[in-house]
Amino acid sequence: MGFYSNDAQGSTHISINKWIHAAFVYNAASLEQTVYLNGIIDGTHKPASALAASLANLTIGTNQVISSPVNFFQGYIDQLTISTRVKSSCEILDEATLVAHFTFDSPSPLIDSGPNSISATASNYTIISSGKINQAISFDGSSQSYFQASSFILLGVTNYSFSISLWVSPYNLTGTLVFITVNLTQTTFCYPLLGFTSNGPLVAQIYIGSSSISVASGPILSVSPSWTLIVQTWSTTNGLRLYVNNVLVSSVPTATTYVASGSASNYLLLGNCGNNCGCLNGAVSAPGPFSGAIDDWRIYSRELAAADVCSLYTMA
Known part of the structure; x- marks a missing residue:
């Protein structure tokens, strides 16, 4: 999860047909990306540069950069939230x-x-x-x-x-x-x-x-x-x-x-x-x-x- 080719990658292989809680945190102050799986840190990365954010649409369930048919997500998504602050590990564990x-x-x-x-x-x-x-x-x-x-x-x-x-x-x-x-x-x-x-x-x-x-x-x-x-x-x-x-x-x-x-x-x-x-x-x-x-x-x-x-x- 991250910024195109400057991403944080988790270490756990995901099982199909099973609910999991996934979270991604980006700390702009420390330039740290963190991936959580079921409330536990599963991967970290420090990008080479800060996120160059711009006003754009948010797309859920597909990736327009990857070629079809693997660009579409197959499965369920629930309780999607976006926060404009860095959440602590304790908060994410509770949410998960x-x-x-x-x-x-x-x-x-x-x-x-x-x-x-x-x-x-x-x-x-x-x-x-x-x-x-x-x-x-x-x-x-x-x-x-x-x-x-x-x-x-x-x-x-x-x-x-x-x-x-x-x-x-x-x-x-x-x-x-x-x-x-x-x-x-x-x-x-x-x-x-x-x-x-x-x-x-x-x-x-x-x-x-x-x-x-x-x-x-x-x-x-x-x-x-x-x-x-x-x-x-x-x-x-x-x-x-x-x-x-x-x-x-x-x-x-x-x-x-x-x-x-x-x-x-x-x-x-x-x-x-x-x-x-x-x-x-x-x-x-x-x-x-x-x-x-x-x-x-x-x-x-x-x-x-x-x-x-x-x-x-x-x-x-």
Whole structure:
């Protein structure tokens, strides 16, 4: 990527039929070009001269310099943005891997403030002022009390890394915190990712196939008004991990297989399991509604490292 024959080239061969995030940064002050792939630096170059910019049309999907037919792009493009400043590596990593971020702050508490504008709805909830970071969403523990977001495509891809982060302030230690399903009315593929066992401890779960759930068992959380940071991560390298208040409390390194739905239609429910409480529930023995408050819910398409968890914990 760059300025005709004065370009920066990445080092990774791109796979077809798979979504990737690509970014290019040009720093006019330092004359540096940087190529990012999925939020990670993949190539750098220092051009011989500065960009000689002029007013011209922006063309997407074809290169008028290269001869036909290889000058046309074949594939999908989404979320194209152009910024008139140099973005940091941290910003680009977030844009590439922060799938959704719900702050639950007024005046638009159900709006995704992440880069993808994920659609969401909620029922029988209250926005309270005493959140961990500004305001928070509170669930009353009834069967119709929930928050629901859709279009989590990468959660439907087998063995694709992910992380879930949220602050919780439970009124009691029962029910479902985060629930995944491909159908809101049928129990075709659904289970609790985060929830509580019958005697109160927190658990994080993934589906590993053959009707089996892998479980990372956590501690008994403090109830309201205390707030607790929960982070669930999964990758083929480290398996299933559960962090509580910046501490790795449970790890299942053998859980290196995450079997997904294979569907692009994946819903996440917060604070309930909706009409699908009869699914494969693992260690969440009573996967009903959750009674308590939740704040700063984030979903990532990568495994958060311990340093990332520390940043989430200290920023609140």
